[in-house]
Amino acid sequence: MRIENHPILEFNRGKKIKFTFNGQEIEGYEGETIAAALHAAGVKVLGKSLFLHRPRGFYCAIGNCSSCLMVVDGVPNVKTCTTDLIEGMVVQTQEGKGVIA
Amino acid sequence: MKEAELVIVGAGPAGLCAAISAASSGAKVLIIERNKSLGGQLVKQTHMFFGSEKQYASTRGIDITDILLTELKKYEKNVEILTNSTVVGMYEDGIITVLHKEDKYFKIKPKAVIVCTGAFEKSLAFPNNDLPGIYGAGAVQTLMNVYGVKPGNKVLMVGAGNIGLIVSYQLMQAGVEVVAILDAAPKIGGYLVHASKIRRMGVPILTGYTVKEAIGKDYLEKAVICKLDNKFQQIPGTEQTLDADVMCISVGLTPLNELLSMSGCEMKYIPQLSGTVPVRNEDYETTIENLFVAGDISGVEEASAAMVEGYLAGLCAAAKIGHKAEDFENKKMDYLKQLSELRSGPVGEHILAGIEQIVR
Numbered sequence: 179m180r181i182e183n184h185p186i187l188e189f190n191r192g193k194k195i196k197f198t199f200n201g202q203e204i205e206g207y208e209g210e211t212i213a214a215a216l217h218a219a220g221v222k223v224l225g226k227s228l229f230l231h232r233p234r235g236f237y238c239a240i241g242n243c244s245s246c247l248m249v250v251d252g253v254p255n256v257k258t259c260t261t262d263l264i265e266g267m268v269v270q271t272q273e274g275k276g277v278i279a
Numbered sequence: 280m281k282e283a284e285l286v287i288v289g290a291g292p293a294g295l296c297a298a299i300s301a302a303s304s305g306a307k308v309l310i311i312e313r314n315k316s317l318g319g320q321l322v323k324q325t326h327m328f329f330g331s332e333k334q335y336a337s338t339r340g341i342d343i344t345d346i347l348l349t350e351l352k353k354y355e356k357n358v359e360i361l362t363n364s365t366v367v368g369m370y371e372d373g374i375i376t377v378l379h380k381e382d383k384y385f386k387i388k389p390k391a392v393i394v395c396t397g398a399f400e401k402s403l404a405f406p407n408n409d410l411p412g413i414y415g416a417g418a419v420q421t422l423m424n425v426y427g428v429k430p431g432n433k434v435l436m437v438g439a440g441n442i443g444l445i446v447s448y449q450l451m452q453a454g455v456e457v458v459a460i461l462d463a464a465p466k467i468g469g470y471l472v473h474a475s476k477i478r479r480m481g482v483p484i485l486t487g488y489t490v491k492e493a494i495g496k497d498y499l500e501k502a503v504i505c506k507l508d509n510k511f512q513q514i515p516g517t518e519q520t521l522d523a524d525v526m527c528i529s530v531g532l533t534p535l536n537e538l539l540s541m542s543g544c545e546m547k548y549i550p551q552l553s554g555t556v557p558v559r560n561e562d563y564e565t566t567i568e569n570l571f572v573a574g575d576i577s578g579v580e581e582a583s584a585a586m587v588e589g590y591l592a593g594l595c596a597a598a599k600i601g602h603k604a605e606d607f608e609n610k611k612m613d614y615l616k617q618l619s620e621l622r623s624g625p626v627g628e629h630i631l632a633g634i635e636q637i638v639r
Contacts, residue, residue: 179429181453186325186339189427214426222411222498233497235411239418240320241313242399242535259418260314 291319293574300593551633
């Protein structure tokens with residue numbers, strides 16, 4: 179679901195990098211956020227709500243709303259909509275409040 | 280503790296203009312921005328701006344950042360920039376606390392501060408409004424225009440203000456289908472030039488409509504919309520179900536005011552300015568001495584107004600701490616004149632009615 183041709187914009191995507199989402203290997207580009215790379219790969223559900231366990235996706239994409247929190251490299255509550263993707267990242271959906279190791 | 284002369288919180292259009300204005304007046308400026316890059320939400324605005332030449336009309340938002348950064352570079356001796364840094368506290372003794380990259384936490388004691396934190400997107404209440412696939416219109420704009428990722432295949436746009444109309448057009452530029460645009464109001468809120476462009480492309484704009492319910496298991500699959508009567512009540516029997524995997528909520532912005540509220544300055548809820556905003560004087564100084572504001576935090580308007588407010592607040596804050604620009608009076612008059620020109624017309628009237636209630 180990436181835009182290939184655009185009348186105004188040219189997307190100079192960075193180098194291709196690999197990361198995992200719930201154990202599955204996914205490719206993204208350097209310079210994009212974790213949420214953008216996941217969305218491009220068709221992943222919309224990033225976590226579950228605290229009490230009713232309803233699916234959560236991002237909402238604002240600019241770091242305000244905390245709807246996109248995930249566990250990244252073992253750290254919970256990472257705002258994936260503003261955190262850059264890094265080669266080899268281990269990304270997991272977050273259930274509940276998360277535990278700080 | 281770090282000492283600073285003038286701290287500017289947020290490097291969007293208002294913050295960058297405040298920095299240019301203050302640094303050119305001779306003040307030492309420290310810009311603190313939570314993102315990795317400067318420009319705030321200009322980074323995703325591929326449309327051309329309105330206003331007059333002084334506010335970069337006919338220039339695309341994405342190009343305005345470069346223009347402002349080039350201007351700021353002229354005064355680089357007076358400018359320090361901290362990115363990836365979030366101001367997390369403002370205290371009564373004038374100290375502010377900053378978190379850099381989640382791991383470095385430090386204090387700053389500035390002589391003056393200009394808060395330019397901007398605004399954030401409102402949500403809309405309806406059953407299942409929390410399903411993935413339902414996003415702020417600005418969020419979808421970021422996803423498409425910054426990262427080149429399509430939000431989905433079929434989009435329902437909720438809100439026919441300028442953001443709703445512009446993002447709908449940009450969705451089509453990205454090759455995404457817009458099923459319909461709806462708005463609860465009986466009339467289109469955005470500029471008609473945008474609305475006609477979209478209608479010509481065959482997208483219906485339904486006024487007097489709202490979302491009754493979103494349907495989907497793990498993410499949005501369908502949306503039920505219905506008509507509203509003249510008291511904004513849903514009319515039974517008018518429901519329609521649309522296939523959509525994305526819904527964009529574009530029902531306005533509200534000032535991002537948590538940080539400012541923390542400082543203890545007087546705040547007031549002003550509907551015309553879209554939320555709780557600080558009481559201020561003509562120089563954009565709040566009820567706390569040497570604490571200034573500019574941009575959407577002082578009332579939601581267009582980026583063009585935010586930029587002029589930034590120039591004005593930067594000029595006045597610098598003067599307040601001993602760096603009065605040589606042509607201070609002329610500049611101030613010019614900025615006030617630009618603001619009143621931007622606020623002429625029916626939307627401006629509404630804004631002015633709000634401003635009247637907060638300026639002392």
